[in-house]
Amino acid sequence: MTEHSIDSVRDGLKRKEFSAVEFTRRAIEFAERENPKTNAYLMLSPERALAAAGRVDEKIAAGEDPGPLGGVPVAVKDVILTKGIRTTCGSKLLANYIPPYDATAVERIEAAGGVIIGKTNCDEFAMGSSNENSAFGPVRNPVAPDRVPGGSSGGSAAVVAQGTAVVSLGSDTGGSIRQPASFCGIVGVTPTYGRVSRYGLVAFASSLDHIGPFARNVKDAATLLEVIAGRDPLDSTSAEAPVGNLAGAGTGDVRGMKLGVPVEYMKHATGETAELISQGIESFRRLGCEVREISLPATDYAIATYYIIATAEASSNLARYDGVRYTFRSAKSDTLAGMYQNTRDEGFGAEVKRRIMLGTYVLSHGYYDAYYLKAQKVRALIARDFTRAFGNVDAVIAPVSPFPAFRLGEKVDDPMAMYLSDIYTITGSLAGIPCMSVPCGNTSEGLPVGMQILCNHFDESKMFRLASAFERR
Amino acid sequence: MKLTDKEVRYVANLANLALTEEEVARMVHDLGGILEHMDRLAEIDTEGVAPMAQVLYEAGETATLRPDVERAPLGNELALGNAPLAGQGYFKVPKVIER
Numbered sequence: 088m089t090e091h092s093i094d095s096v097r098d099g100l101k102r103k104e105f106s107a108v109e110f111t112r113r114a115i116e117f118a119e120r121e122n123p124k125t126n127a128y129l130m131l132s133p134e135r136a137l138a139a140a141g142r143v144d145e146k147i148a149a150g151e152d153p154g155p156l157g158g159v160p161v162a163v164k165d166v167i168l169t170k171g172i173r174t175t176c177g178s179k180l181l182a183n184y185i186p187p188y189d190a191t192a193v194e195r196i197e198a199a200g201g202v203i204i205g206k207t208n209c210d211e212f213a214m215g216s217s218n219e220n221s222a223f224g225p226v227r228n229p230v231a232p233d234r235v236p237g238g239s240s241g242g243s244a245a246v247v248a249q250g251t252a253v254v255s256l257g258s259d260t261g262g263s264i265r266q267p268a269s270f271c272g273i274v275g276v277t278p279t280y281g282r283v284s285r286y287g288l289v290a291f292a293s294s295l296d297h298i299g300p301f302a303r304n305v306k307d308a309a310t311l312l313e314v315i316a317g318r319d320p321l322d323s324t325s326a327e328a329p330v331g332n333l334a335g336a337g338t339g340d341v342r343g344m345k346l347g348v349p350v351e352y353m354k355h356a357t358g359e360t361a362e363l364i365s366q367g368i369e370s371f372r373r374l375g376c377e378v379r380e381i382s383l384p385a386t387d388y389a390i391a392t393y394y395i396i397a398t399a400e401a402s403s404n405l406a407r408y409d410g411v412r413y414t415f416r417s418a419k420s421d422t423l424a425g426m427y428q429n430t431r432d433e434g435f436g437a438e439v440k441r442r443i444m445l446g447t448y449v450l451s452h453g454y455y456d457a458y459y460l461k462a463q464k465v466r467a468l469i470a471r472d473f474t475r476a477f478g479n480v481d482a483v484i485a486p487v488s489p490f491p492a493f494r495l496g497e498k499v500d501d502p503m504a505m506y507l508s509d510i511y512t513i514t515g516s517l518a519g520i521p522c523m524s525v526p527c528g529n530t531s532e533g534l535p536v537g538m539q540i541l542c543n544h545f546d547e548s549k550m551f552r553l554a555s556a557f558e559r560r
Numbered sequence: 561m562k563l564t565d566k567e568v569r570y571v572a573n574l575a576n577l578a579l580t581e582e583e584v585a586r587m588v589h590d591l592g593g594i595l596e597h598m599d600r601l602a603e604i605d606t607e608g609v610a611p612m613a614q615v616l617y618e619a620g621e622t623a624t625l626r627p628d629v630e631r632a633p634l635g636n637e638l639a640l641g642n643a644p645l646a647g648q649g650y651f652k653v654p655k656v657i658e659r
Contacts, residue, residue: 463611519615
């Protein structure tokens with residue numbers, strides 16, 4: 088199970104080594120057996136998976152193409168809605184929530200022959216960098232079980248690293264795909280904002296939320312992104328821009344491409360992470376790329392900007408959890424105000440409350456201009472830094488995280504330290520540009536380190552070309 | 561920016577959160593530290609910069625509009641399906657008006 092790729096599943100089906108139903112059964116059995124080691128799946132969905140696999144087998148029997156994901160087991164982060172399958176957002180508040188509809192990305196995966204095999208653990212409402220904020224227990228990193236898998240899409244990264252899914256969907260608001268991909272040694276992609284419909288993604292910070300793929304190789308990630316990408320009338324922020332052939336984007340030559348390395352990033356990077364990234368940059372030089380230093384001067388203000396905008400939007404988006412519509416209501420609900428307040432106090436975990444409080448504060452009377460409006464202006468400067476950089480370079484190369492996977496419990500009591508570790512990923516999120524993490528090597532302790540590749544809006548093809556060349560190095 | 565107990569309680573009320581005494585103390589400490597970091601935004605000059613509320617890229621003026629086509633709604637039963645308390649086709653909440 089652990090070695091399969093989208094291509095190998097397709098070949099296996101074609102050569103009749105297995106049927107889609109047989110392969111799905113095997114995948115589910117394997118996931119059931121292996122999952123206790125990581126707690127990466129919150130729930131498996133065998134019924135829905137076998138039904139989808141059955142449709143793939145029927146198509147094959149009829150001589151039809153089962154689609155680009157035909158028979159491929161796909162795991163879905165539990166903040167993405169799956170009709171009839173419990174979707175918890177890692178929160179006690181939604182512990183019994185059964186969505187009445189599918190997210191567009193989920194619908195497109197099944198239409199392409201993909202088999203949704205289960206829902207993955209995550210930080211509550213995607214808020215966290217370690218997956219320790221889940222109401223259903225932390226996830227262990229498959230590479231080093233005493234360490235975190237990263238977050239917030241820790242479960243989606245872990246299932247792919249562990250081999251209990253071939254590919255998976257995560258969501259990224261400030262690094263929640265790239266950082267866990269880096270920690271687990273796999274590929275994770277945050278597409279351009281608007282590239283993938285957010286319809287059915289439970290909202291955290293609407294101007295920053297993205298759905299994106301995890302995979303064990305660049306081509307699989309590109310294939311899954313191609314399937315879910317493209318305009319959706321149900322998300323007015325989804326872009327009209329043509330998607331193109333992403334799955335085949337990896338084959339081109341990268342000779343002569345110009346790469347920028349931000350001085351502001353490298354000055355923070357220390358230890359083995361910095362060494363591995365430097366070696367990675369050297370590999371790009373050997374592949375014929377021209378590497379130069381660039382400056383993104385607003386970087387030092389990115390953490391403050393991100394945590395103002397993201398929490399402000401979250402405080403508004405999470406106002407809907409009021410004990411009326413979504414499954415959980417406090418037993419202490421004698422009055423309407425008591426129902427709201429006690430439901431939210433009992434239902435939300437500590438980090439979610441902290442962010443709601445912060446977001447409410449920065450939006451409150453007297454502070455809006457100093458915090459929220461100011462942050463929106465600095466966001467424009469951060470985006471402008473990238474626009475200027477892309478006038479001179481094809482891509483920006485950077486670390487994903489200042490350090491590799493840390494131990495469970497190591498940073499859980501210091502929220503500010505946890506926020507600061509997002510420094511390399513949030514700039515790309517704020518600018519809305521496509522960025523990805525690709526494995527760059529392991530530390531002496533055997534912990535994976537990812538390299539980040541960032542490109543201009545809608546330049547995913549170029550990003551995959553660089554990532555594929557790097558993967559083959 | 562240091563926060564007081566009173567400010568934390570005021571914000572908690574705005575956010576509809578009934579925080580315990582312990583939680584208030586923790587918020588005073590945590591939010592104070594985070595806001596201190598955020599105060600550094602005052603250093604950067606944003607004179608004449610337009611606030612960025614949404615990611616912008618080249619697109620047609622009406623790119624975000626979809627055709628106005630009829631679409632079946634969720635329906636009463638499904639919409640109420642996850643309510644902790646419902647009846648007669650409505651969400652039920654505690655009594656709002658006291659006699």
